[in-house]
Amino acid sequence: MKKTGAQIIVECLKKEKVEIFFGIPGGVLLPTFDVIYDSPVKFVLCRHEQGAAHMADGYARATGKVGVCIATSGPGATNLATGLATAHMDSIPMVAFTGQVATHLVGNDAFQEADTTGVTRSITKHNFMVRDVKDLATTIAKAFYLARTGRKGPVLVDIPMDITRQTCEFRYPENIKMRSYNPVYKGYQQQMKKALDYITKSKKPVIYAGGGVISSNSSKELRAFADKLGIPVTLTLMGMGAYPADSDLFLGMLGMHGTYYANHAIQNSDLIIAIGARFDDRITGKIDEFAPKAKIVHIDIDPTSIGKNVIADLPVVGDAGEVLKELNKLIAKEKIKLNFKKWHEKIRKWKEEGPLTYKNDNKLRPQYVIEKIHEVTGGKAIISTEVGQNQMWAAQFYRYNYPRQLLTSGGLGTMGYGFPAAIGAQFAMPDKVVFDIAGDGSIQMNIQELSTAVQNKIPVKIAIMNNGCLGMVRQWQQMFFKKRYSGTCLKEGNPDFVKLAEAYGAVGIRVNTKKEVVPALKKALKINNVVVLDFRIEEEENVWPMVPSGKPIHEIMRGLA
Amino acid sequence: MTQQKHILSILVDNQPGVLSRIAGLFSGRGYNIESLSVAETIDPLVSRITMVTIADTPVVEQIMKQLHKLINVIKVYELTGSSYVQREMALIKVQAKPEHRAEILRIVDIFRCKVVDVGQGHYTLEVTGDEDKMEAILNLLEPIGIKEIAKTGIIALFREPK
DSSP: OEEEHHHHHHHHHHHTTOOEEEEOOOGGGHHHHHHHTTOSSEEEEOSSHHHHHHHHHHHHHHHSSOEEEEEOTTHHHHHHHHHHHHHHHTTOOEEEEEEEOOGGGTTSOOTTOOOHHHHHGGGSSEEEEOOSHHHHHHHHHHHHHHHHSSSOOEEEEEEEHHHHHOEEEOOOOSSOOBTTBOOOOSOOHHHHHHHHHHHHHOSSEEEEEOHHHHHTTOHHHHHHHHHHHTOOEEEOGGGTTSSOTTSTTEEEEOSTTSOHHHHHHHHHOSEEEEESOOOOHHHHBSGGGSSTTOEEEEEESOGGGTTSSSOOSEEEESOHHHHHHHHHHHHHHTTOOOOOHHHHHHHHHHHHHSOSOOOOSSSOOHHHHHHHHHHHTTTOOEEEEOSSHHHHHHHHHSOOOSTTOEEOOOSSOOTTOHHHHHHHHHHHOTTSOEEEEEETTGGGGSGGGHHHHHHTTOOOEEEEEEOSBOHHHHHHHHHHSTTOOTTOBOGGGOOOHHHHHHHTTOEEEEEOSGGGHHHHHHHHHHOSSOEEEEEEOOTTOOOOSBOOTTSBTTSOBOSOO | OOOEEEEEEEEEEOOTTHHHHHHHHHHHHTOOOSEEEEEEOSSTTEEEEEEEEEEOHHHHHHHHHHHHHSTTEEEEEEOTTSOEEEEEEEEEEEEOOHHHHHHHHHHHHHTTOEEEEEOSSEEEEEEEEOHHHHHHHHHHHTTTOEEEEEEOOOEEEEOOOO
């Protein structure tokens, strides 16, 4: 039977087993939304397309499934851009649909026209514009296939309005094959044997793992690998939860706001085993002085990540999970047993010398709040963050023992990400507690989604670390720009977040002192509604430790020590 | 690291927007394009892009990997360093005063090129050859007076084993 383009879009969503998608309609999407009206796939109306993109992203990060969003042409599409770029930088599988003006109007500066594929070309894994209804189903199938395979990422499908009205036979391709796209999953056996050689010859190895381990669902394999060999593990922001924080071998995060001991371990190591991480500048600091004595084994599914920032002594192209499985097999087969006791001893000393800590006095400090969030949620909540100080404190002081527990914009550093991402995650996991750890600056970048959360009874908890300023920038101004707080003061303009929450039909709780923290959190957990917790924290609290930009990572400033 | 000229031959899907993905990759990542030529291959679904870029070895490796990562790129070869033939074509509009006409035609003869247009005060020459030949003829014509020039950029193919 023939179907319209609009019907085909929804049929494709069903074929892909999409449970939910996020977006906002518009003129060119009217035929599509008319079909969505009767669709079994749940549609969530957002209040801004950026929110919709982040919700799809948060859903994808929490579940590992492809997140889906939809926006209209022109401003709808350009509003999606930040969300697409966020997902692209962090390799999050997403499919975004955008409406486009009718094909005969394309290029005429028609009402609400933007060159969407042009605008999003460099911030998506790939994008398509559909020019014939006969190509629609195949294009959508390709979009899902590209999004969830290889190095994952967002794919955009731009659909002109007339295509949604035209009809053709609906046939959904069973298998997608593209001759120009063949991701490599299995590592070369030879390279993996060499990797084990490097490991058995090393005395001071460190595993440096990132988002690739989460994305390939291989945290179990990573744990088996590290524990079997006794190799200490440091994680990137994107990798948090890929290895349990409670393990003795865990070194915490590395890099600019990493731990003293992770950075020293890396700088003194003789072998770095990089797994699904990309030696980003926030990790390496001054690149010429990064891990000067270390050989580097670099395992990544994306060949462009290897050799981009640091030269790998041994490149292994492949999926982190596949490679780790194979390595674990080899280790078992060859009965490899290693002893790094001296190295562990050295690391233990660094841990004693520079523990991750803060001034635990009578003042209301953000680190304390986050430790208490960990406590009251039994360490099992899904945490999303905004960007800045709140993000770093959330990474440092909530101990992540499970993958997909921390949802944060690592690569792009998108303020306004956390709250919509938390909503997306809560839709996917109704039984979990989902906390957005926010700042008073970043929460205001997508605060309109309170309306979406309340309308859908999504009981996300927002913990605002309210210091009345754009804290991370202020911290740098304090340290390097003589406390000239240029453009960073929000206090006089901040809304009353409690009243704001109430205005949206959510619940607001203000917390001014340390002793109110735990009761407020416990109260919030009992409320089956969105709760905005306004923590009035120490205003000049800083994120420690810290490596100033351009310095090698062992020159880490500890602040309190 | 020394910067060197590299000739890349790139097979891509023959689709709208593919060239802009490649150009966008170069501008976005700060690589440079010396010359670029694109046309359909014998397979109408595939185009060949021949590109000349100047970069050091690690950067060229990265460029090739980045190109390959683009979904519409089927294959990327580097020709530099192997055995290949290369050609470039130029149309050169040269001033042709009566006293220079004979000299210009001698040059045309020596370089085995063609006069494709003649006017009161100019000749337009069609020249084909490798980079050295192009440079040589331009050097000779320069003193006579070059009015305009259009070049195709380099195209190249591997030599087959004999």
